[in-house]
Amino acid sequence: xxxxxxxxxxxxxxxxxxxxxxxxxxxxxxxxxxxxxxxxxxxxxxxxxxxxxxxxxxxxxxxxxxxxxxxxxxxxxxxxxxxxxxxxxxxxxxxxxxxxxxxxxxxxxxxxxxxxxxxxxxxxxxxxxxxxxxxxxxxxxxxxxxxxxxxxxxxxxxxxxxxxxxxxxxxxxxxxxxxxxxxxxxxxxxxxxxxxxxxxxxxxxxxxxxxxxxxxxxxxxxxxxxxxxxxxxxxxxxxxxxxxxxxxxxxxxxxxxxxxxxxxxxxxxxxxxxxxxxxxxxxxxxxxxxxxxxxxxxxxxxxxxxxxxxxxxxxxxxxxxxxxxxxxxxxxxxxxxxxxxxxxxxxxxxxxxxxxxxxxxxxxxxxxxxxxxxxxxxxxxxxxxxxxxxxxxxxxxxxxxxxxxxxxxxxxxxxxxxxxxxxxxxxxxxxxxxxxxxxxxxxxxxxxxxxxxxxxxxxxxxxxxxxxxxxxxxxxxxxxxxxxxxxxxxxxxxxxxxxxxxxxxxxxxxxxxxxx
Numbered sequence: 419x420x421x422x423x424x425x426x427x428x429x430x431x432x433x434x435x436x437x438x439x440x441x442x443x444x445x446x447x448x449x450x451x452x453x454x455x456x457x458x459x460x461x462x463x464x465x466x467x468x469x470x471x472x473x474x475x476x477x478x479x480x481x482x483x484x485x486x487x488x489x490x491x492x493x494x495x496x497x498x499x500x501x502x503x504x505x506x507x508x509x510x511x512x513x514x515x516x517x518x519x520x521x522x523x524x525x526x527x528x529x530x531x532x533x534x535x536x537x538x539x540x541x542x543x544x545x546x547x548x549x550x551x552x553x554x555x556x557x558x559x560x561x562x563x564x565x566x567x568x569x570x571x572x573x574x575x576x577x578x579x580x581x582x583x584x585x586x587x588x589x590x591x592x593x594x595x596x597x598x599x600x601x602x603x604x605x606x607x608x609x610x611x612x613x614x615x616x617x618x619x620x621x622x623x624x625x626x627x628x629x630x631x632x633x634x635x636x637x638x639x640x641x642x643x644x645x646x647x648x649x650x651x652x653x654x655x656x657x658x659x660x661x662x663x664x665x666x667x668x669x670x671x672x673x674x675x676x677x678x679x680x681x682x683x684x685x686x687x688x689x690x691x692x693x694x695x696x697x698x699x700x701x702x703x704x705x706x707x708x709x710x711x712x713x714x715x716x717x718x719x720x721x722x723x724x725x726x727x728x729x730x731x732x733x734x735x736x737x738x739x740x741x742x743x744x745x746x747x748x749x750x751x752x753x754x755x756x757x758x759x760x761x762x763x764x765x766x767x768x769x770x771x772x773x774x775x776x777x778x779x780x781x782x783x784x785x786x787x788x789x790x791x792x793x794x795x796x797x798x799x800x801x802x803x804x805x806x807x808x809x810x811x812x813x814x815x816x817x818x819x820x821x822x823x824x825x826x827x828x829x830x831x832x833x834x835x836x837x838x839x840x841x842x843x844x845x846x847x848x849x850x851x852x853x854x855x856x857x858x859x860x861x862x863x864x865x866x867x868x869x870x871x872x873x874x875x876x877x878x879x880x881x882x883x884x885x886x887x888x889x890x891x892x893x894x895x896x897x898x899x900x901x902x903x904x905x906x907x908x909x910x911x912x913x914x915x916x917x918x919x920x921x922x923x924x925x926x927x928x929x930x931x932x933x934x
Contacts, residue, residue, distance in 0.1 A: 435526055628669040678705045755777070773815065775823060792839060810845075859913040907925075
């Protein structure tokens, strides 16, 4: 405890130096002091008050307050002069006073470097780039892919713009798709990608126009689903049947909650884009509903694109963009890697996505990039590790689909590749790894499965014991670790290993009873 107190006091050195520099500037140069103080306040506390920042964000937002850090850094720097002036009043030798001042202040940058260097060192961290390549590599040639936000868009732009990777793919940010200027950009060439085949013109998407937001106003004369082609025709004609009068203008509405699109299955089969194993699911009519009570401009543009594309260019979504569309088109998605392709296939089990195992296997095993994920010397922050977990989940999804198709050997190759490319030594096992234990047992890889199970169970036991002993209420950690123990026990029970199943079941029960 004494050691920790001394260590905590050591961390106060930058704060103390900053305060010394602040008071020194105030007494020596009050005019510039108030200038720096205003910069410190306006780019720090004032931003907190103005933005009313939420306690939880999608990622760390400390960069918002960078200006205040600069201001305080000015004061830390001025503390060297302040200390020198003070020391020189006692030590008459100027060089000695300078040396003492520097030695007193040197621990601040030394401390920051020693404690923070490894946390901020990006050396050999390539997955931000490689994951972007994996998204683009999941797409067929000349494809269109919708993304949902900054984290899954900017890396894709980087690899296209800087590395020239898969410039045939058109990346569309869903949130930008609500603006006329961005839709107009999609009507022009980009790299090797030709303009997108819209049927509506840029005038139909103009900002402040009648199609910014289309509320659902169901019409009694429309029974069942409405033709998407007919709906777009009415939009294009600016038909009065869709109009709703407002104070100074009018805007369009959506007359039905359900839409359909007829599919020319003969022409589609001739294009050879339907997986051989999924041709029995091909439908001549796609039907989808609104998720809410309105269409946004982006949703109208997606409908426009789907209809007028006529299956010429492959259309893909990622997880975030698929969740952001106000149309229930999820049942027509086929996973081919890290992206989901829109195809007119009738999914018999809409709780799970269809998977083209041949294409996904080729992408995951041959076309994806995994640089540095097997290097335990590389530091991966929590956010970065979570980013990697999506790919670990993709390995599991593919392996399970291959098992369902009876392709056991391929499924085994997939899981072993996952353990090879994303080992525990660099990216610790997580809840997706628990699923791999059962598959390893099914493949006859008992020793590897037992090794994983013992390691994960021990970690879960340690974490739960720590939470209970210290009266820490963390529902996420509690549930996550309990579920891991339960799943491990279930995996061994399914493989008829009663001894280990009982061992992990008892461990689960011990903690479950305390939690209950």
